[in-house]
Amino acid sequence: METIDKIKQQISENPIILYMKGSPKLPNCGFSSQASQALMSCGEPFAYVDILLNPDIRAELPAYANWPTFPQLWVDGELIGGCDIIIEMFQRGELQPLITETAAKYNEADAE
Numbered sequence: 001m002e003t004i005d006k007i008k009q010q011i012s013e014n015p016i017i018l019y020m021k022g023s024p025k026l027p028n029c030g031f032s033s034q035a036s037q038a039l040m041s042c043g044e045p046f047a048y049v050d051i052l053l054n055p056d057i058r059a060e061l062p063a064y065a066n067w068p069t070f071p072q073l074w075v076d077g078e079l080i081g082g083c084d085i086i087i088e089m090f091q092r093g094e095l096q097p098l099i100t101e102t103a104a105k106y107n108e109a110d111a112e
């Protein structure tokens with residue numbers, strides 16, 4: 001599959017997905033570590049892609065996203081932002097409701 005199609009599929013199939021360096025359990029960069037920790041603290045499962053293991057995605061996602069760096073958090077098909085934005089939303093109490101509501105929306109859809 002073309003990289004761009006892979007990216008589109010990942011974003012459409014996973015309501016909460018973090019593109020990061022390393023994994024949430026073993027992040028490979030401080031920015032990815034902070035972002036995944038904030039996201040984990042919201043208590044909902046989320047998908048992730050380790051871009052260090054996927055150099056094609058690392059190369060192509062920034063142009064598609066119009067966002068130059070990693071991590072990248074995508075929720076419900078839309079780019080939320082990188083580490084700074086994730087931490088800011090977390091500190092303002094905005095991350096938790098976004099994640100909770102998104103998880104609830106898709107759990108509901110699954111149950112139908």
Ligand SMILES: N[C@@H](CCC(=O)N[C@@H](CS)C(=O)NCC(=O)O)C(=O)O
Binds near residue numbers: 031068070071
């Ligand atoms: N201020 C950025 C910090 C992230 C950042 O600077 N990431 C760099 C270093 S990890 C990056 O992704 N560079 C491109 C690359 O490594 O492919 C944010 O809010 O996410």
Ligand code: FES
Binds near residue numbers: 028029030
């Ligand atoms: S890998 Fe060096 S700052 Fe992220």
